[in-house]
Amino acid sequence: MIRFENVSKRYDGGHEALSGVSIEVAAGELAFLTGRSGAGKSTVLKLVALIERPTRGQVIVGGRQLNKLAYREVPAYRQQIGMVFQDNRLLNDRSAYENVALPLIISGTGQREIGRRVRAALDQVGLLDREKYPPTALSAGEQQRLAIARAVVSRPAVLIADEPTGNLDPELSLEIMTLFRRLNEVGVTMLIASHDLPLVERFGSRRIVLSGGQVSSGETIDRPAGAAR
Amino acid sequence: MSPGIWLARHAQNLLGALGAVSRNPLGTFLTVSVIGIALALPAALNVLVQTGKSAAGNWTDVRDFSIYLQPATPLARAEALARELRKRDGIDSVQLITADAAVAELGKDPVFANALAALESNPLPHTLVVRPAADMGSEQLGKLSTELQKTPDVDLVKLDLQWVQRLNAGLDFLARLGWIAAVLLGGAVLIIVGNTIRLDIQTRTEEIEVAKLLGATDTFVRRPFLYLGLWYGLFGGLVAVLILAVSLWLLGGPVENLASLYGSSLALEGLGLTTLGAVLGGGLLAGWCGAWLAVTRHLSGLRPKY
Numbered sequence: 001m002i003r004f005e006n007v008s009k010r011y012d013g014g015h016e017a018l019s020g021v022s023i024e025v026a027a028g029e030l031a032f033l034t035g036r037s038g039a040g041k042s043t044v045l046k047l048v049a050l051i052e053r054p055t056r057g058q059v060i061v062g063g064r065q066l067n068k069l070a071y072r073e074v075p076a077y078r079q080q081i082g083m084v085f086q087d088n089r090l091l092n093d094r095s096a097y098e099n100v101a102l103p104l105i106i107s108g109t110g111q112r113e114i115g116r117r118v119r120a121a122l123d124q125v126g127l128l129d130r131e132k133y134p135p136t137a138l139s140a141g142e143q144q145r146l147a148i149a150r151a152v153v154s155r156p157a158v159l160i161a162d163e164p165t166g167n168l169d170p171e172l173s174l175e176i177m178t179l180f181r182r183l184n185e186v187g188v189t190m191l192i193a194s195h196d197l198p199l200v201e202r203f204g205s206r207r208i209v210l211s212g213g214q215v216s217s218g219e220t221i222d223r224p225a226g227a228a229r
Numbered sequence: 230m231s232p233g234i235w236l237a238r239h240a241q242n243l244l245g246a247l248g249a250v251s252r253n254p255l256g257t258f259l260t261v262s263v264i265g266i267a268l269a270l271p272a273a274l275n276v277l278v279q280t281g282k283s284a285a286g287n288w289t290d291v292r293d294f295s296i297y298l299q300p301a302t303p304l305a306r307a308e309a310l311a312r313e314l315r316k317r318d319g320i321d322s323v324q325l326i327t328a329d330a331a332v333a334e335l336g337k338d339p340v341f342a343n344a345l346a347a348l349e350s351n352p353l354p355h356t357l358v359v360r361p362a363a364d365m366g367s368e369q370l371g372k373l374s375t376e377l378q379k380t381p382d383v384d385l386v387k388l389d390l391q392w393v394q395r396l397n398a399g400l401d402f403l404a405r406l407g408w409i410a411a412v413l414l415g416g417a418v419l420i421i422v423g424n425t426i427r428l429d430i431q432t433r434t435e436e437i438e439v440a441k442l443l444g445a446t447d448t449f450v451r452r453p454f455l456y457l458g459l460w461y462g463l464f465g466g467l468v469a470v471l472i473l474a475v476s477l478w479l480l481g482g483p484v485e486n487l488a489s490l491y492g493s494s495l496a497l498e499g500l501g502l503t504t505l506g507a508v509l510g511g512g513l514l515a516g517w518c519g520a521w522l523a524v525t526r527h528l529s530g531l532r533p534k535y
Contacts, residue, residue, distance in 0.1 A: 051442070052534070053533065076444065077444070078443065089435075089439050091436055102439070106443055107444065110234050111234075
C-alpha cells in the first residue's frame with residue numbers, strides 16, 4: 001500500500017534527511033516508524049502526504065506514483081489519506097464537530113451524510129458528548145483523539161500519524177495507540193511515527209527503525225493476520 | 230459533487246462572507262467608504278459631462294450667426310438676400326436687422342447715443358441673423374459660412390461657433406478625464422479590496438493550511454474570499470450611489486438657478502440606469518478581481534508544501 005523505492009530527500013540547504021530508503025507497508029498493516037529525532041521519520045510521512053517531494057527515488061501509495069502527480073492532482077490524493085499531525089493542527093475557532101466535518105466539506109459530501117459520519121467518527125474516539133466544544137476546551141488526550149477523528153472521518157484507506165502521542169502521558173498514549181489498533185482492525189493501513197519505543201514494543205506490530213536517514217532494521221513481528229504484501 | 234451540494238456550498242460561502250463582513254463593522258465601513266468614494270468620482274464626472282452635453286444641445290441660439298453687409302448696400306438687396314437664404318436647406322430662419330433699426334437699438338444706450346450723435350451718417354450696415362437647422366454639424370456650418378462670405382455685398386460672416394466648439398471640447402476633455410479617473414480609481418478599488426482581503430487571509434492562514442493538508446483545492450480556498458470581495462464591491466457600489474444621489478440633490482437647486490439666469494431650462498442629468506449599472510458592476514468586478522489576486526498570490530506563496 002505504501003512503498004518507498006530507494007528514496008532520498010535532500011532539503012534546501014544541503015541536509016540529507018533520507019538516503020536510499022526502501023520501505024513497504026502492506027495493505028491493512030499497522031507499522032511503526034521509529035528512531036531518534038532527526039532520523040527522518042517526519043520526512044517519510046511528509047513524502048507520503050506530498051508535503052515534500054523526494055530528491056531521488058519513488059514513493060508509491062495505493063498503486064500511484066506520487067512524483068507523477070501534478071499540483072492540481074494533489075488535493076484529490078490528499079482527500080484519500082488520513083493525517084494526524086505532531087501538533088494536531090486543529091482549528092481553535094471552530095467546534096469539535098466542525099473540525100471533524102472539515103475533510104467532508106472539502107470533499108463535497110452532502111450535509112446529512114456529514115452529520116452522520118462526523119458523529120460516527122466522534123463516537124469512535126469517545127468524544128460524541130464534546131461535539132460543541134472548541135479544541136481549546138478539551139484535554140490534550142481529547143484533542144489528539146479529535147485529530148484522529150478528523151483523520152478517519154472520510155474513511156481513508158491509508159492513515160499516517162506523526163508522533164501522535166508526542167506530548168501525552170503514558171496512560172493517554174496507550175489509549176491513543178489502542179484507538180489506532182482498533183481502527184487498523186477495520187482495515188486501515190497505518191504508518192505511525194513514534195520515538196516512544198517501550199510503547200511501540202507493547203504493541204508487537206512491525207517496527208521500521210530509521211537511523212541517520214537510513215533504514216537500520218525493518219523486522220516484522222506478529223503481522224496482523226490476512227495482511228497482504 | 231452534486232449540483233445541490235455545490236449550490237448549498239456557494240450559498241454557505243456567500244452568507245459566511247457576509248457574516249465575516251458584519252463581524253468587523255468599523256473595518257468594513259472604512260473599506261466600503263473608500264471604495265464608494267473611488268467609484269463615485271468618475272460617475273460624478275460622467276453625470277457632469279452628460280449634463281453639459283444636454284446643455285450644448287439646449288442652447289441652439291449660440292449657433293446663430295450674423296452676416297454683415299457692405300455699408301453701402303441698399304435695403305432692397307438686403308431683403309432679397311434674406312429671401313434667398315430662407316429658401317436654402319439647413320436654414321431655419323433669417324432675421325433682417327436694418328441699419329436704421331440697429332442704430333435705434335444702439336441709441337437706447339445713453340453712452341452710445343452720444344457717440345452716434347457725433348457721427349454724420351449711420352455707420353452700421355444691414356445685418357442678417359441666420360439660425361441654422363438643429364441637425365447641422367459644425368463642419369457644414371463652417372462650409373456654409375465660407376460660401377456666404379464669397380457672396381457679393383457681404384462684408385463679414387461672423388460665426389459664433391467657437392463658443393460651442395469650446396464647450397464641446399471642454400466636455401470631451403471632461404469625458405476623457407472621467408475615463409482616466411474610472412481606470413485609475415478602478416485600480417485603486419482593486420488594491421483596496423486586495424489589501425483588505427490580504428489582511429483577512431492573514432488571520433486565517435492556519436485554517437487555509439489545514440484545509441490544504443486535508444485536500445482542499447485552490448478553488449475551495451479561494452471561494453469564501455471571492456464572496457468577501459464581492460460583498461465589499463457591492464457595498465462600496467451602494468455607498469457610491471448614495472454619495473451621487475446626495476450630491477445631485479444638493480446641486481439640483483443651484484444648477485436650476487444658474488440655468489434660469491442663462492434663460493435655459495437645464496437640469497442635472499439624473500443617475501441613469503447605465504451609470505447605476507456601471508457603478509455597481511464596476512464595484513463588484515473590482516471586488517472580485519481584488520480578492521482573486523490576493524488569494525491567488527497567497528496560495529502561490531504556500532506552494533509546494535500546501
